[in-house]
Amino acid sequence: MDNNAxxxxxxxxxxxxxxxxxxxxxxxxxxxxxxxxxxxxxxGILLGWKYPLIISNGxxxxxxxxxxxxxxxxxxxxxx
Numbered sequence: 837m838d839n840n841a842x843x844x845x846x847x848x849x850x851x852x853x854x855x856x857x858x859x860x861x862x863x864x865x866x867x868x869x870x871x872x873x874x875x876x877x878x879x880g881i882l883l884g885w886k887y888p889l890i891i892s893n894g895x896x897x898x899x900x901x902x903x904x905x906x907x908x909x910x911x912x913x914x915x916x
Contacts, residue, residue, distance in 0.1 A: 842882045849875035863907070866900045873897035 853872035859865050873893040880889030 837882055842879070845875060845882060846879045849879050863904065866904050870897050870900040870904075873900065 849872050852868060852875060856865055856868035856872055859868065873896045876893035877890050877897065880886040880893070883889070
């Protein structure tokens with residue numbers, strides 16, 4: 837992949853991460869933030885396996901998924 841395309845991935849990831857803090861509903865913050873983190877992981881790989889970028893965003897993405905499913909499971913349990 838050429839350097840311009842790699843940079844575009846980085847800029848899109850950055851924009852999505854920033855936009856993720858705009859929604860008022862925490863669920864949407866987590867979903868959008870997750871997408872941004874995944875793009876940052878891809879960006880880190882495309883840059884040549886930049887582990888600090890990959891690891892930090894991978895962990896944050898997993899935390900977002902954990903909270904999304906934990907909250908969904910809690911809501912399902914409350915409705916029964």
